[in-house]
Amino acid sequence: MVNNSDTEEGERVQKILARAGFGSRRACEELVRDQRVAINGTVAQLGARLSPGDELRVDGAVISMLPDAITYLLNKPSDVVTTASDPQGRPTVVELVPTSPRVFPVGRLDMDTEGLLLMTNDGEMANRLTHPSFGVEKEYLAHVSGTPGRAALRQLREGVELDDGLTAPAKASSPGQGLLRITIHEGRNRQVRRMCDAVGFPVKRLVRVRIGPIADRTIKPGQWRQLSMSEVIDLQRATA
Numbered sequence: 001m002v003n004n005s006d007t008e009e010g011e012r013v014q015k016i017l018a019r020a021g022f023g024s025r026r027a028c029e030e031l032v033r034d035q036r037v038a039i040n041g042t043v044a045q046l047g048a049r050l051s052p053g054d055e056l057r058v059d060g061a062v063i064s065m066l067p068d069a070i071t072y073l074l075n076k077p078s079d080v081v082t083t084a085s086d087p088q089g090r091p092t093v094v095e096l097v098p099t100s101p102r103v104f105p106v107g108r109l110d111m112d113t114e115g116l117l118l119m120t121n122d123g124e125m126a127n128r129l130t131h132p133s134f135g136v137e138k139e140y141l142a143h144v145s146g147t148p149g150r151a152a153l154r155q156l157r158e159g160v161e162l163d164d165g166l167t168a169p170a171k172a173s174s175p176g177q178g179l180l181r182i183t184i185h186e187g188r189n190r191q192v193r194r195m196c197d198a199v200g201f202p203v204k205r206l207v208r209v210r211i212g213p214i215a216d217r218t219i220k221p222g223q224w225r226q227l228s229m230s231e232v233i234d235l236q237r238a239t240a
Ligand code: URA
Pocket: 108, 109, 110, 111, 113, 189, 190, 191, 192, 193, 194, 206
């Protein structure tokens, strides 16, 4: 139940927004003043308190109210496993980001795939990002043997028959010699590698360069940063 009193239970809206990654407390107060925040469908007042079960939206997008919701954008290097713990003792992505609060990878990149990986403790956001029904795009740059021509690009765009069925139409282009830019919105195992194999251009190196609205060329392999306020909003919108 929402209320605007200081004396009652519940956390203030600007505090929840700040913790969810929307910037400083002052920036979050601005969001509320600008009437961009709604609680249970009604424009929020500064100081309004929320309780579990209340629905919080910024610019129409539902915001997670986890006490410590946090999302990192990691540039995963090659030879690191996308798992929380590896029985074989190989390096894992969780060892590359802060240990508290505990976060887990959103989806999976192969051990030999590099590039952008989101790590979060927000299970709901992770589910929405990985569930095929939301169709969040993932863009890859593949270094391949040879240079794909029109026929290969057309096949990728129309769908490729793999042993687990036909792939959905992809976006595909060849931005340079030995390069293939491919955007898919499914998440099958080793999908890009298998698609490239199937059209005759095996992958030598694979880098994920975009997840939905999120891209960043400045993060070095092995480095990470927290998502900005506007990126959190964009992601929530992409999975709304
Ligand atoms: N497709 C692949 O083949 N590998 C990945 O890691 C991600 C997508």
